[in-house]
Amino acid sequence: MKPERRPESGSPVVEGIAIGRAVIWASDPEPPSVAGTPLEEHRRLTRALRRATHAVEDLVRLLPPAEAELFVPEVAILAELGPLLLARVEGGATAEGAVNDGTSQVSSDLLLDARARLLDGLADDQRSVESLLEGRDGDRVLVTESLTPSVVAMLPARVVGIVAASSGTVPSDGEYNSHAVILARGRGIPLTFVLANVVLEIADNDTVVLDTTATCASVWVAPSESILAEAHGRQDQWNLARGQEEAKVAAPLAHLGLEVHVNVGSVYERLPASADGIGLLRTELLFSAHARAPSEVEQFAALRAIAGPVGAAPVVVRLFDAGGDKPLEWLKAPAGSPRARGVELLFMHPALLETQLRAIARAAAHISVRVLLPLVTCAGDVERVRMLSHGRLEVGAMIETPAAVNRTDEVAAAADFICIGTNDLFAMVARKDRADPARSLDARALRMVEHVIAVAHARARKVSVCGEMAGDPYGARILAGLGVDAISVATARFAKVKLSLQDVSIDDCRRAARQALE
Numbered sequence: 001m002k003p004e005r006r007p008e009s010g011s012p013v014v015e016g017i018a019i020g021r022a023v024i025w026a027s028d029p030e031p032p033s034v035a036g037t038p039l040e041e042h043r044r045l046t047r048a049l050r051r052a053t054h055a056v057e058d059l060v061r062l063l064p065p066a067e068a069e070l071f072v073p074e075v076a077i078l079a080e081l082g083p084l085l086l087a088r089v090e091g092g093a094t095a096e097g098a099v100n101d102g103t104s105q106v107s108s109d110l111l112l113d114a115r116a117r118l119l120d121g122l123a124d125d126q127r128s129v130e131s132l133l134e135g136r137d138g139d140r141v142l143v144t145e146s147l148t149p150s151v152v153a154m155l156p157a158r159v160v161g162i163v164a165a166s167s168g169t170v171p172s173d174g175e176y177n178s179h180a181v182i183l184a185r186g187r188g189i190p191l192t193f194v195l196a197n198v199v200l201e202i203a204d205n206d207t208v209v210l211d212t213t214a215t216c217a218s219v220w221v222a223p224s225e226s227i228l229a230e231a232h233g234r235q236d237q238w239n240l241a242r243g244q245e246e247a248k249v250a251a252p253l254a255h256l257g258l259e260v261h262v263n264v265g266s267v268y269e270r271l272p273a274s275a276d277g278i279g280l281l282r283t284e285l286l287f288s289a290h291a292r293a294p295s296e297v298e299q300f301a302a303l304r305a306i307a308g309p310v311g312a313a314p315v316v317v318r319l320f321d322a323g324g325d326k327p328l329e330w331l332k333a334p335a336g337s338p339r340a341r342g343v344e345l346l347f348m349h350p351a352l353l354e355t356q357l358r359a360i361a362r363a364a365a366h367i368s369v370r371v372l373l374p375l376v377t378c379a380g381d382v383e384r385v386r387m388l389s390h391g392r393l394e395v396g397a398m399i400e401t402p403a404a405v406n407r408t409d410e411v412a413a414a415a416d417f418i419c420i421g422t423n424d425l426f427a428m429v430a431r432k433d434r435a436d437p438a439r440s441l442d443a444r445a446l447r448m449v450e451h452v453i454a455v456a457h458a459r460a461r462k463v464s465v466c467g468e469m470a471g472d473p474y475g476a477r478i479l480a481g482l483g484v485d486a487i488s489v490a491t492a493r494f495a496k497v498k499l500s501l502q503d504v505s506i507d508d509c510r511r512a513a514r515q516a517l518e
Helices: 038-062 065-090 095-102 109-122 129-133 149-153 179-187 196-201 225-248 296-310 342-347 350-363 379-388 402-406 408-414 422-430 437-441 443-458 473-482 491-502 506-517
Strands: 008-014 017-025 140-144 159-166 191-195 207-211 217-221 259-264 278-282 315-318 369-373 394-399 417-420 463-465 486-490
Touching: 008 159, 008 179, 017 129, 017 159, 017 225, 038 065, 038 095, 038 109, 038 149, 065 095, 065 109, 065 149, 065 296, 095 109, 109 149, 140 207, 149 179, 159 196, 159 207, 179 191, 191 196, 191 217, 207 225, 225 491, 259 491, 278 296, 278 486, 296 315, 296 350, 342 350, 342 379, 350 369, 350 379, 369 379, 379 394, 379 408, 394 408, 402 408, 402 422, 402 443, 408 417, 408 443, 417 443, 422 443, 443 463, 443 473, 443 506, 473 486, 473 491, 473 506, 486 491
Parallel strands: 017 140, 140 159, 159 191, 259 278, 259 486, 278 315, 315 369, 369 394, 394 417, 417 463, 463 486
Antiparallel strands: 008 191, 008 217, 017 207, 207 217
């Protein structure tokens, strides 16, 4: 009997189980065998630029406003590329050569998307989504070497999963937060990144099973009937468990006096119906792929789109938190202060800060919105932002460093609320990397958290925690025992964390906190 083929491994990016036949999205189309004259190549490229621009503009008109907003910068990208690419053609390059050379340093998936559009236009749109799926029935799993936002945006409902190639063994943070990933996550399409050779081994119409529900994704190609039957069973169980989990956490945690909010980093995240609000809106992630700073209108539209599902619940909007391991093209540290981060870096870009505050104040007329300052160092940071917002917004402060912990009293006196960022705080105290989970139970850092809560409460300020510790069921119990008023967790962890807190008493949480402090 022939042994079962082992599944290929990948990185789970969007959770779920997909079963369908493969549809291969090929890489770049073949260029013509004979190059035209410089004039002919110029005309071909001009036509491709025009068609690509019109296609993006059509997409912006067709998509819902929140999704359309993601593609607006691509129009500007094409406008910037046009003269540069045409100059290459005038210098003797072919149209395809100009596009390939001019976009070789791909820095974002929107630039990758623009490149794909231009090459498609030069090939007379032979790779359109419509032509790719024409005559193909049943559920499909898209298999591609290069995943672009436009491909995801135009996928029909019967494309139930995506297998995409990654350039390395593990996808970079940029891949997880790219526009293509945001769109897939918003549509609930299971997605994994795998090594390029895995993608190349999958043939058109192969049956593919994709399971991204574990810490390592599994991809079966041409599985046996038994593997297929097991996959269908797991898919049914996963869908049932997900529905039951969400149904069980509808009630508030009144017995603990604890609110559970969610962290949001895109306009496409599916917000749990029973969330008490958005405790952390990471605005830097909303616009991380932009080549330029977002306008006031763009920011206002994104805030309205994200806040829509939570109704009257509060939305805590953190100001752009850049610098360090989160560089933004349009929010760079000056040469004289290369390590500037958080609110310190924002003060070095006053026009950008004022634009963001205007957008938030504008949104405040429609939603319950609060401002949160990243990496606050002193009360002066809070007072300065309050002055810039003309007192129209509630201003909160993030305590994320031991130095800020020591100044909690003065910061709490100036702020309307306090948020503890445990990721940076615990990493600094334990002198470990932010990604190291062992840092979460460092007793020294927990005593700092306890101190911040006590001092802020003495000032009648509510305290929340939005770090990874809050997203761990045991960590959430410790925080409840320490007396935090709210925790904010990733949307994918919301149900599990809240479910873990339903059957514990406040005394259980206090005992867990005491043990951790020891």
